[in-house]
Amino acid sequence: MDEANHHRGHRQRVKDRYLREGLDHFKDHELLEFLLFYCVPQKDTKGMAYKLLDTFGSLHGVLEAPPEILMEKGGLTQNMAIFLSALPAMGRRYMESRWGDRPRLDSYHKAGQFAVTLMMGRPYEVFYVVCLDAQNRLIHADLIHKGTVDQSPVYPRTVVEAALSHHAVSVILAHNHPGGTLNPSVADVHVTDVIRRALKPISINVLDHIVVAGDQFFSFAKEHLLEDNIVSEPVPEYYKG
Incomplete structure (x- = not known):
């Protein structure tokens, strides 16, 4: 042969x-x-x-x-x-298509799993603004920045523009840590606070910031890192479990 x-x-x-x-x-x-x-x-x-x-x-x-x-x-x-x-x-x-056209992201568990889907196969850091309507249904997941393997600078103005362009009532922030560290960095906490302050005057609420590492995720809302926002402006049933 x-x-x-x-x-x-x-x-x-x-x-x-x-x-x-x-x-x-x-x-x-x-x-x-x-x-x-x-x-x-x-x-x-x-x-x-x-x-x-x-x-x-x-x-x-x-x-x-x-x-x-x-x-x-x-x-x-x-x-x-x-x-x-x-x-x-x-x-x-x-995997994104399996969520359907307008999934309702009404818990930190669903939001985290959706964020894990968005980050699949990405060896570099990316940042998403997940825009939701009044029923916490997905309007659009906007990829606003791609970074290097370990850095993705995010500018609040870009987040505001994304939220406004998709007529979001609320947003979930999501980014990944390709290096595998699940816990948010000091910079992650800082940028979350800056973005929340930028969105507050236009009545768009930040429901969560999800950090993804591999198939695991960290939820700011679950860990009460948005607590001051929850006290001043109560979040809907969204993050009760």
Whole structure:
């Protein structure tokens, strides 16, 4: 059997395995090998999969790498790099779609889980203003800033503009800590207070600030870090549990 037929037969066996059992039992290198089938014609992709895992350390390291880094360090073509780097964003869009068009974020648990969805597959810090109507239903989750791996400066004016442009009655602030530290920083507490003060004159309430690390989240409201706001302007049933 020549090399081309060997690769063709191997690919079909892998595809047949997927059709029988899905991807649950695929090892990381097998999954990468399988994915690369669809942008690498008639070539062995197993070696490429092993090289990517060695270079980036893990499956999530590969998928979260920017396209230019996949090309530079992983030796991939532009098509391969675009395909792999788009997968986390596709997964995030899929999870967002499962919430429906206008989910009601009426507890810190729902708000936290929604924020975790927004942050999926993001290796850098991002900041969202989640705009809600009077029934705490989602109007729009506005991505207002993308930062470096550990920094995302946020300006109150940008938050105010986002809230006004979407006619928000209230907002939830949300950002991630890609480094894995769940607790808010001093800067996080400070910017939350500044944003609340900026929104108060236009009668838009900050219901919460969610900090996401991986699949975990920290809620300012749950931990009573918005307590002075709750005392002066009682929050609806939203954050009772």
